[in-house]
Every structure is written in structure tokens, then in C-alpha cells.
Amino acid sequence: MTEFHEMLNLLEAERERYILEAARLERRLQSIRTQVSAIDNLISGYIEEKQHHKFYQQFSQSETQAYLEEGRLNYNNLSVDENDENIENQPNSNADFDEKELNQPDDDSESQPQQQEIDISDIPKMKVARQSESLPMLPEYKGYSIRNAVLILMRCQSDYHFHIHDIVRNLYGDDLTRKQRDTARVSVTKALSLGFKSGLWFKVLHSKGVYTLMYKKGVTAKTPKD
Template sequence: MNDSPEILRMLSAERDRYVLEALDLERRLSFIRHQINSIEGLISGYAQEDQMYHPLGRLSSLSSTQAFLQESLSPINRHLENQNLEVPIQPIVETIPSPPINNVTATNNVTTNAKPNLSDIPKLNITRKPGTLPLLPQYQEYSVQNAILILMRYNPTTHFHVDAIVRDLYGDGLDEEQFKIAKATVSKMLSTGTQSGMWFRVLHTQGVYTLTYEKGSTSKPPKRR
């Protein structure tokens, strides 16, 4: 019986170690939940744009993925609650403000039907290098930068994500490596076009651009020299 105090001390220390590990796990899961919700906020905006161009959509699996994550975390929730920890894990669905990317679609989800004036957009006067990824037929006579401008003129109030622009200019048949190459080219042209005032970058987003300047929502027009 003389060993009882020492055994109790060891058991208490072991319990405390597991409690600290559980709390650390909760903090990590909380961060992951926050990241998931933030990404879902982005996806919700991009999904609207995606459906505007592709009615069948590509992001329908989001709800099933979220349900799977909730189901996976349920046993952890119950375990921590049974341990009476001070910081129980909450369900994965929590109220986190979505980023302003939710305005990724055109105003009132209306796509401009009127054919814009493209007479001031010059066509290519040189032959593309062999092996260059081909644009869709309607853009093949133009440079990538001018093809982006044509796309935006047809939808002047739409917020375009770079991935959507790649799909709209090159189609859906690109493999992973081709998509990376096309995205790098489009990203470079978007950056150059922003600097020259052809279009504007949407603030508080990554890789989102629009043709129409919106005070407080897009980057400022470049200063005239």
C-alpha cells in the first residue's frame, strides 16, 4: 500500500498527458475546420460561375465530402465529451463569414447576351510556335491576352477565376500537365493586363479578375504616366 501515492501520481500524470494531447488535437481540428469552411466559401462562389458556363457543374460532390468529414469526426466528439474536456469539438458545420469571393458571378447572375464590339482587338499576325497549346476555335486567331479580353467583354460584370478562364479558352480536354502550362500562361497575361489597365483584379481574392472597375472591390486603375 505504500506504493499507492506514487502510482496515483503516475496515473494522474499520464491522464494529464493524454488530456493535453486531446486538447492539441482539438486545436488542430479546429484549424482544419476553419480552413475547410474558408475553402467552401470560395468554392460556393466559383460553383456559381462554373454552373453559369457549365450547367451540369463539377462541384456537386462537396456536400457528400462534408457529410463524410462530419461522420468521421463524430466518434472523436463523443470521446472528448465523455472525458468532460473544457473544449469539446463542435460539428464541422459552423458559422464562419465567407470571404467576399461570393460575388464571383456576374451581377444578378445575368450574362450579357449582346455581342460586344471586338473591332479594336487585333488578331495575331504571327504564327504560333509548334507545340503551343491550341485555344478553342473562336479564339485561335487571337493572342492569349486578347482572347481573355474577348471573354470578359462578353461578360463585363463577371468575376472570372483564372481556372475558369483556362477552361473557357482551352476547353475541358486538358490533362493535368497541359492545364498547368495553360494556367501559367493565362496567369501571366492576367497580371500583365492588370498592369496595363485592360481589366482589374478583385480584391481579397486569389486569381480573380473582372473587366469592370468597382470602387472598393477591385484594384485601382493604373496611374497614367
């Protein structure tokens, strides 16, 4: 009888040991799954950021190419018009025409910045200075809130689609540590969300973190109603 009880106690102890071992393995498995999930999130974030960077790099290149093509067409049209006028009025002044034709693009390029000047007199500066520990923006945005700084940036290129990474770089520059860049991105994200809700700018559809100043049906989202 005593031997029977000893065997029973031994089996129960062995069973308890296996139960504890199984619980330990389950905790370990859960920890591994958590780590895998965290790594998957990091991979997705880096892939998304890479895709955004590639998209806007291509967008910027195509926009620049379109601008150059438009400028070349305007220049060719201008040259043809001047040539026709000189042929009618001064058929023997080819040298003068060549000089005017060469100088004309320079005049256009000098007058271009004047046409792009924007009025920001309606955008107020902050009455209370930013806290000393706040991440400073570039000098041209000194004294403005982040939301108003974004508005100034967008007015400079009202038809441009700005990704949050572009806005952070334009407001704070390129010389940021990773921690400073993350801090700036959080602040800019909050300002963009508030500005969208108040109707200062619009979200671009089918894109994440992309905003523009100009509303276009089918391209941008409407301002949400309260």
C-alpha cells in the same frame, strides 16, 4: 601506460562514432521536416482550390437565380401592361390577348442574344502565328494572343468576376490533361498580370486570381502606376 593510451583511443573513437551518428540523424530530421512542409503546401493548395471552386459555383448559381428572377419580374410587368391596354381598347379580345402574352417571352428571348453582341473589331489578331508546340485555344480564339483572348471573353460578360480557373476552362475547354492545364494556367496567369498592369482589366479585392473588366470602387483594385 600502454593500457591508458589504448583506453583513450577507444573512447575517442566511440565519441567520433556518436558524432557521426548525430549528424546523420540531424540530416534525416531535416529531410523529414522538408517533406512535412511540402505536404502542408500541397494540402493548403488543394483546400484553397476547393474553396475557390465552391465559391464560384455558388456565385454562378446565385447569379443565374438573380437573372431568372429579373426575367420573371419583367415578364409579369409586361403581362400587366398588355392586359391593361387590351382592357381599354379591346375588351372582347381575350383570346387574342392570351396568344400575344404567350408569344411575347419568345420574342424577348430571341432578341436577347442580339443585345449581347459585342464589338471586337478593335482587338487585333497576332501577325505571327503561335508556335506549333503551343497549347491551342478553342476555335473562337484562334489567331489571338492569350491576353486578347481573355479580353474577348471578358467583354462577353463585362460585369462578371472571372477566376483564373474559369478563364482557363473558357479558353482551352475541359478536355485537358493535368500537365496541359498547368501549362495553360501559367500562361493565363502571366497574361492576366500584364493586362492588369496595362489597364485592360482590374483585380477583385480580397480574392486571389479573380479579375473583372469593370472597375468598381471598393470592389476592384486600381491599375498600378509605373
